[in-house]
Amino acid sequence: QVQLVESGGGLVKPGGSLKLSCVVSGFPLNDNYINWIRHVPGKGLEWLSYISDNDKMFADSVKGRVTISRDTAKKSVYLQLNSLRAEDTAVYHCARLRCSDGSCFWGQFDLWGQGTLVTVSS
Amino acid sequence: QSVLTQPPSMSAAPGQSVTISCSGSGSNIGSNTVSWYQLVPGTAPKFVMYNNDQRPPGVTDRFSASKSGTSVFLAISGLQADDEADYFCTSWDDILNGVVFGGGTKLTVL
Numbered sequence: 001q002v003q004l005v006e007s008g009g010g011l012v013k014p015g016g017s018l019k020l021s022c023v024v025s026g027f028p029l030n031d032n033y034i035n036w037i038r039h040v041p042g043k044g045l046e047w048l049s050y051i052s053d054n055d056k057m058f059a060d061s062v063k064g065r066v067t068i069s070r071d072t073a074k075k076s077v078y079l080q081l082n083s084l085r086a087e088d089t090a091v092y093h094c095a096r097l098r099c100s101d102g103s104c105f106w107g108q109f110d111l112w113g114q115g116t117l118v119t120v121s122s
Numbered sequence: 123q124s125v126l127t128q129p130p131s132m133s134a135a136p137g138q139s140v141t142i143s144c145s146g147s148g149s150n151i152g153s154n155t156v157s158w159y160q161l162v163p164g165t166a167p168k169f170v171m172y173n174n175d176q177r178p179p180g181v182t183d184r185f186s187a188s189k190s191g192t193s194v195f196l197a198i199s200g201l202q203a204d205d206e207a208d209y210f211c212t213s214w215d216d217i218l219n220g221v222v223f224g225g226g227t228k229l230t231v232l
Contacts (some may be wrong), residue, residue, distance in 0.1 A: 004166070041163065044124045045210055045223040059220065093167065107212045107221045108157045110178060112167040 002026030002111065004034075004094050009116030012084055020079040020116055022094030029070060033097035033104055034077045036068065038090035039115070046090075050097065051077060084120045091115040125150060126211055126224035133230040139199040142227045144211035145192060150222055152192040154214040161208040161226070170209075171196060198229075206231045 008020040022034060035050040049058045051068045058066055067080040077094060095109035127145040134140045144156065158171035170181050174189040184205075186197045198205055211224040 039161070044225045045159075045212070047221040047223070095167075098169075098172065105155075105172070106214045107154070108169070108172045109159070109167075109212075110169045110172075112159075112169075114164065114166045 004096065004111060004113035006092065006094055006113040006116040009092060009118045011119045011121065013122050014085060014120055016084050016120070017080065017082045018084065018118060020081065020092055020094075020118070022077040022079075022113060024075045024077070027096075029072050029075055029077070032099065034070070035095045035097060035109060036077075036079045036092060037095050037109070037112075038088075038092045038118075040090045048092075049079065081118070084118075086120050089118060089120050091117050124225035125215060125218070125222035126213065128209075128211060128224040128227045130225065131228045131230065133232055134201055135232045136201050136203065138201050139197060140201060140229065142196045142198075142209050142229070144194045144196070144224045146213060146222075147192055149217040150192075150213040150215040151189070151194060153216060156187075156189065156194040156211055156213045158187065158196050159210045159212070161210065162206075167210075201231050203231050205229060 005023045012018050033050050033052045036048040039045050048062050049068045051070050056068050065083045070077045093115040094113045096111040098105050098108035098110040155173045160168040160170050169178050171187045175187045184199045188195050208226045208228050210226045215222045
């Protein structure tokens, strides 16, 4: 079954850290861009980061506080969140970028996971 | 504040049609394509439109979309209860050099 499944969310105190996982099934990690996007319920979506075979990138809003990595043997992508703040409270989704015939299309995320909730509160 | 502007909420009765707008500028919608996503809390967001007006495989033809200048419109006809969701538009922004999203529209099927 082609899917993404996130885990690792929870309640963390301000200043704390959390490592989110995204397990990929039904397609290879290689040749795909896996992104992290967060959603504050009642508010908008925010793209955070991606990782590909050769590259990784971060949004300015989280640069320096977030790292992204992957383990192809475990078919997993990880997002490490550090120095967490109340405004980081959100549902964190991983999402695959749509690629076709060797081209990939920014803004087109064709497969998402159901998300994992991160709550930052004392 | 989201870069792309959507109405916060819309509602319509089952069987009716609704059109959700998404407005941007020349650096995003005006020069790049738009995609749409359907979010139901607790479930995986669904990719329902790309390249302004293309439906991904498996998306019902009750969903259609169009673009005019720096605005795009997602139309849903024959509304059903399970169309009730938050809908988000997204595009690339050439000035911000990143993906930008709309603030989302909560669609209620009365």
